[in-house]
Amino acid sequence: MGKHMFSAAERSAVYKAIFNRRDVRGEFLPDPVPDEVLGRVLNAAHHAPSVGFMQPWDFMIIRSTEVREEIHGLFNKAHAEAAEMFPEEKRETYRNLKLEGIMESPLNVVITCDRSRSGPVVIGRTHMEWMDLYSSVCAVQNFWLAARSEGLGVGWVSIMDPDALNKTLGLPESVVPIAYLCVGYVSKFHDKPELEKAGWLPRMPLDEVIHFDRWGEKGRDLDFLEKIRQQMN
Amino acid sequence: MGKHMFSAAERSAVYKAIFNRRDVRGEFLPDPVPDEVLGRVLNAAHHAPSVGFMQPWDFMIIRSTEVREEIHGLFNKAHAEAAEMFPEEKRETYRNLKLEGIMESPLNVVITCDRSRSGPVVIGRTHMEWMDLYSSVCAVQNFWLAARSEGLGVGWVSIMDPDALNKTLGLPESVVPIAYLCVGYVSKFHDKPELEKAGWLPRMPLDEVIHFDRWGEKGRDLDFLEKIRQQMN
Numbered sequence: 001m002g003k004h005m006f007s008a009a010e011r012s013a014v015y016k017a018i019f020n021r022r023d024v025r026g027e028f029l030p031d032p033v034p035d036e037v038l039g040r041v042l043n044a045a046h047h048a049p050s051v052g053f054m055q056p057w058d059f060m061i062i063r064s065t066e067v068r069e070e071i072h073g074l075f076n077k078a079h080a081e082a083a084e085m086f087p088e089e090k091r092e093t094y095r096n097l098k099l100e101g102i103m104e105s106p107l108n109v110v111i112t113c114d115r116s117r118s119g120p121v122v123i124g125r126t127h128m129e130w131m132d133l134y135s136s137v138c139a140v141q142n143f144w145l146a147a148r149s150e151g152l153g154v155g156w157v158s159i160m161d162p163d164a165l166n167k168t169l170g171l172p173e174s175v176v177p178i179a180y181l182c183v184g185y186v187s188k189f190h191d192k193p194e195l196e197k198a199g200w201l202p203r204m205p206l207d208e209v210i211h212f213d214r215w216g217e218k219g220r221d222l223d224f225l226e227k228i229r230q231q232m233n
Numbered sequence: 234m235g236k237h238m239f240s241a242a243e244r245s246a247v248y249k250a251i252f253n254r255r256d257v258r259g260e261f262l263p264d265p266v267p268d269e270v271l272g273r274v275l276n277a278a279h280h281a282p283s284v285g286f287m288q289p290w291d292f293m294i295i296r297s298t299e300v301r302e303e304i305h306g307l308f309n310k311a312h313a314e315a316a317e318m319f320p321e322e323k324r325e326t327y328r329n330l331k332l333e334g335i336m337e338s339p340l341n342v343v344i345t346c347d348r349s350r351s352g353p354v355v356i357g358r359t360h361m362e363w364m365d366l367y368s369s370v371c372a373v374q375n376f377w378l379a380a381r382s383e384g385l386g387v388g389w390v391s392i393m394d395p396d397a398l399n400k401t402l403g404l405p406e407s408v409v410p411i412a413y414l415c416v417g418y419v420s421k422f423h424d425k426p427e428l429e430k431a432g433w434l435p436r437m438p439l440d441e442v443i444h445f446d447r448w449g450e451k452g453r454d455l456d457f458l459e460k461i462r463q464q465m466n
Contacts, residue, residue, distance in 0.1 A: 004419075004422045010246035010249060010250075010382065011246075013244075014246055014378060014382040015273070016243060017243075018277045038457075039461045042439060042443070043439055044251045049254070049377070052434070053433060055434075055442075057442060058442045059442060060443075061444070063445075063446065078359070082359040087354075099356070121319055123315075126311070127391070127395065134412075138373070138374045141282075141370075142251050151238050156357075158358070186237075206276055209279070209288075210275070210291070212294050212295075223268070224272070227268050231269075
């Protein structure tokens, strides 16, 4: 086995992080996150792939109660507006969902994208100008998985007016927020996503979202689909 | 240690995947990817976080030489156009970079986002309508890290006209491509990103992209920044 290979145990650990990562809202503990741990998780985010190696992200570490209260106010406003958008039969369920832990978590982290980083022409962004945004999203997912392996919960809050968020954070014009994250140790991790447990939507069968060669060609490799179905069970 | 904790060895394996993941272009081997392995990696992607649990992704498995040749043609056209956009002193360097492995890799995978999945009103997308795109990007990063732990290289190709790509893949109007990935076993993984090795751009020091509480507040926690600098070395 070459140096670049993973042992079976190492591979299992990667899948353990992937399958046990949760969007945490209601289980945050107030215990502080040690600097060393936060540093490791941020360094993992910083090693995400980025288009043209532009590393467009910044990381805002928000501990201030005042700033978090402002953000929490933005959430409350948007959350009330959102409830009105759902069909009446889902509205009450929506209102009862716990969707953020902005004040309960000891730490909020914002991952941003500076669209002007490294100049106007970027390798890989010449024909898809949104690629830098996607790089910052990859940093979010690295952050999330590294945090999970450290026993830290992360919750991504996206229910707020984006312009108001920019203003509260004081972002310059070239910078957009990608993810507002609540971060902290937790009392427990749910065994499944909370919206799945609550019956909001079911997990889709993996074999139903697989196509071969062109869109809609779904039955071309039935052996493969059967193997996938067995893995899911 | 609770059941939800990771051992030190498990944690190291997660960081190993994160720090040793590479964007692979020139090192693909023709060996086929076994169905079981591809199934595991796709299942990892399928367990990405998604806004409102909408799971907006589909996975297109492209083995057809004909389809890959069409895509490779799109790359060649866009790559030539892109070269002209760089300042003259960088143009020759750009032209000499190997930026894709569409034909050499045994397998291409497209991860898409179906913007209409689960209906028009989605929890968490009411105020940031792009959140479903970001969910599909999280699936890309899960795919990439799981692949790395399986010894598979992945290269993300974004140098092509997006409308032409939609047409070649036959995507319906509600579906957008998020990532065009080349996938396969490799002769080696580079120890650093190729654009860093080639001197195109340096890795940014992590402490330079950290802010405290509000944008631009960079020096508020010097102890923390010093610890981060030590970790990076």
